[in-house]
Amino acid sequence: MSPLQIAFWGFAILAVITAGMCITRRSPLSSALWLIVTLFCLAVLFTLLDAPFIGVLQVLVYAGAIMVLFLFVIMLLNLGRAGPGDMKGLLGAAIAALLGVALLVQLRGLGDAAPPAAIQLPPGTVQGLQRQQGVVGSVAGPLFDTYLVPFEITSVLLLAAVVGAVVLAKRKL
C-alpha cells in the first residue's frame, strides 16, 4: 500500500471512531470536542483527495467558526456537564441503531456505482489544474465565472442569517 493509502485509511478510521465517540458522550461539551477532532480528520482526507483549499476551509470555517459558535452556546446555557437523561432509553437506542444500520446497508448499495466513463476525467487532471492555476485559483476561477450567481446569493443568505440570528436571540424585541 502506498503512503497515500495508509494515510487515507488511518485518518478515515480515526474519523469514524471519533464520530462514534461524539454521538455517545453524555456531556454536550465532550460531544462538541470530539466532533472537532472528526472535522480535523476530514480536513486531512480532503487534502489527500486533491482538495487542499477545501481542507483548509474546513478547518478555518467549520472547525474554527461553526464549532466555536456551538461551544459558545453550550457555555452560555451552562450545559457543559452531563445532563440527566440526555440519551434516549433502551428502546430509543435500539431503534436508532436499527435505522442507522439499515441506512448504511442501503447507502453501501448505492456506493458501488461508478460514474459513467463518458464524463470521467483522466486521472491527475485536477492536480494538473491546481499546478497551473494555483490551489486557490482552481476553485476561485469557476466560482467567479460559472457560479457567480450562487455566490452572490450566498452572501445575501448570510446577511439574512445574521439578521435572523440577532432578532431571534434578543431578549426584548
Next chain:
Amino acid sequence: MLLGPSLAVSAVLFAIGTAGVLLRRNAIVIFMCVELMLNAVNLTFVAFAQQLGTGGQIFVFFVMAVAAAEAAVGLAIVLAVYRHKETVDLQHINLLKG
C-alpha cells in the same frame, strides 16, 4: 482510485450522524450530529470532484456557507426556546402536540 473507500467512509459517517440524531435528546447535540451528516456529504462531493472536475469542490464551498448560516440561526432559536422553557431537552418541547 480512492473513490470507493471515500464513499464507504462517507456512508458510515452519514449513518453514524443519523443514529446520533435519533439517539440524543439534547437539541444542541442533535444539531451537531446534523453537522456531521453534512460533512459526510461534503466528503462524497470532494471524492467525486477528483474524478469529475472542480465543480464538486465548489459545491462543498457552498455547503459550508449554508451550514454556517444554518448554525447561526438554529442556535439562536435554541437560545430563544431555552429562555421560555428553561430546557433544551426535546422531549419537553412538545407544543406541536395534537
Next chain:
Amino acid sequence: MSLVWLVPALPLLGFLVNGTIAVVRPRAKGLVSVVGVGVLLAAFGVALMVARALAAAHPDAPVVFRYWDWMPVGTLAVSYALQVDALSVVMMLVVTGVGSLIHLFSVGYMRADAGYARYFAYLNLFVFFMLTLVLGANFPVTFVGWEGVGLCSYLLIGFWFSDTVNADAGKKAFIMNRIGDFGFLIAMFLIWRYTGSLDYTTVFERAPDVLTLGGGAATAIALWLFLGCTGKSAQIPLYTWLPDAMAGPTPVSALIHAATMVTAGVFLVARTNVLFALAPVAQAVVAGVGALTALFAATIALKQWDIKRVLAYSTVSQLGYMFVGVGTGAMAAGIFHLTTHAFFKALLFLGAGSVIHAMHHAYHATHAHDDAQDMRNMGGLSRFLPWTATLMWIATLAIAGIPPLSGFFSKDEILGAAFARGAAQPIWYLFWALGLAAALLTAFYMARLMLYTFHGPNRTGAREQVHLHEAPWVMTGPLVLLGMLSVVGGVINLPELVGGTTWLHHWLEPVTAAGAALAPAAHVTHRTEWVLIGGAVTVAVVGIAAALRALDLTALVPARSAPAETGLGKVLNRKWYVDELYEALFVRPTVWLSRNVLWRVVDVKLVDGAGVNGPAAASRILGWLGGRLQTGELGFYATVFVLGVVAVLARALK
C-alpha cells in the same frame, strides 16, 4: 283496423281522468260515472269496428301494428306492438263487452262508497292492462299486461284496505300470481334461447323447426308457461288466492275473477297452441291438472256457506274445464267455454251482488251485525228479488249444462274432445270421467245455492224483511243483458251434430291451424257424440234433482246460531285444509328464514354492521391513528422521517 290502439288507450285515459278526480275532487261521482262507463262503451264500439274490419279483410297472418322500438338490444328487438287476429279480437270483445256491463252495474253497486272515483280509476286501469295482455304481439307486451292485471287485482281486492283481512287477501293474490309469473319468465327465456325471437309470428314459425316434437325443450317451455297459467287462472297448486279474493267488491269479483283476468291463462295456452302441440306430455299435464282442479274445487263448493265463496270455487272448477279443453288441443272449445262462462258467471256474480246489496241495506237499516253474504241468513228471497232470482236460475241452468243454453254447448264440446282423444291415449278417458263427475257436482252445488238463497222460508229476520227489495235498473239492466247472452250464446259455436256451422271454430282457424297440423285432433262418430251428450245432460238433471230432493230447506238456521260442521262436511268446509298445509310448508319457513337469517344476519349484521357502521368505525380508527401520530415530539418526528427515507431508498434500490 289501425284504430286498434284506441281500444286499450281509452280505458287508460279513463284511469288518468278518474285517478286525478280521486285525488283532487273525490266527491264528483257523476263525472266519474260518465267517464268510467263511457270509455268502456267507446272501447267496445271501436273493438266492434276492428272486428268487422278483420272479418272483411280475411288476412292469412295476424296483422301487427308496431308503435315504437322498446328494447333493441343486440339480436333481440322487442317493440311495443299490438296484434289483430281472430283470437285477440274475440278476447277483446269479451273484455270490453262484459266489462262495460259490469262498469254499469258498479255505478249502482258502489254508489254509497267514499272511494268511488278510486274504484273506477282502478277498474279502468285493469281493463287497459287486460287489453294489452290480449292484444300483445309479442311475449313481453303480453307479460306487461299479465303483471298489470295482477297489480290491479291486488289493488281492487284490497279496495277496502282499512280492514286487514282485505289487505291480506290482496297480498296473497299478488304473491301467488308472482310465483306463476316466475314460470312465465323462465318460459320466455327458454323461448328466446331456442327460437331467437319473442314475437309471436316469428316464434310460431320457427318453433316446429327448432323444437323436436315431444322433446325435452318443448315440454319444458310448455310446462313453465303452464305454471304461469296456474297462478293467474287459479289452478292446482296456485288456486288458494281466488276464494280469498272475494274480499273485494262484488263487481270486481265478477270482472276480474270470473270473466277476464283468470281467463288469461286459458288465453295464453290458446295463443301458444303451437308450443303445446309440440309437447304432448305437457298437454296431458294441462288437461290433467284442469280436470283434477275441476273436481276438487267442486267438492269444496258443496259445503261453503258464503254465497261468493261458492261462486269462487265454481270459477276455479270451470277454469279447470277450460284447461281440459285447451289441453286436448281443442282451442276453440276452450275459448268457447271461456266466452259462455264470462256470460253466465258474470251474471251469477252480479246477481249475488244484487242479493248482497239488498241484504246489506236490510241489516244496515236495523243495525244488525249478521253476515250479509251467508246463505244461512237468506232464504225465500225470490219473493223480494224476482228479477234477480229468475236471471240467476237461467245462469244456474247454463252452468249446469242444460240444453239449449250456452253452457251446455261449450261444456259438451270440451268433454267430447277429451273423450275422443282417449282412443289414442287411455288417460284421457280418466280426464273425461273427472270432468263428468265435476259436472254432476256443479249441478248439485249451484242448485243448492239457488235453493238456500231464493227458496224456502226466509231466515233474514222479520224486521229486516221489510227492507229487502230489488236493485235499481242500473244494476238489473246489465243482468238482463247477460241473461240473454247466457241463453243464446251457444249459437256462436253450434256443433255439426245439430246442424250448426261451428262458427267460432272456423273463425279461430287462422290461429289454431298451426297447432292443429302438428297434433291432429281426434274425432268421434256421431253416435258416440249423442251418447256423450245424453250422459252429460243426464248427469246435470240428476244433480239438480238430487239437490231438490236431498236438501231440507226448513232445517237451516241463521248463521249466528248454526251448528259447527262435522266429519267430511267439516273437511270440505275447511277446503281440505290446503291453506293450512301451505301455511306450514311454505309460509312459516319463509317467515322464519326472513326473520332469522335475512333480517337478523344479513340486514343487521352484514348490511348495517359491515356495510354502514363498518366504514364509520374504520374512519374513526384511522382518525385515532392519525391523532396518535401527532405527538409534538421532534425526536419522534425525526424517527418517522428517517423511516420514510429508508423505505423510499429500499423501493428505489429494488
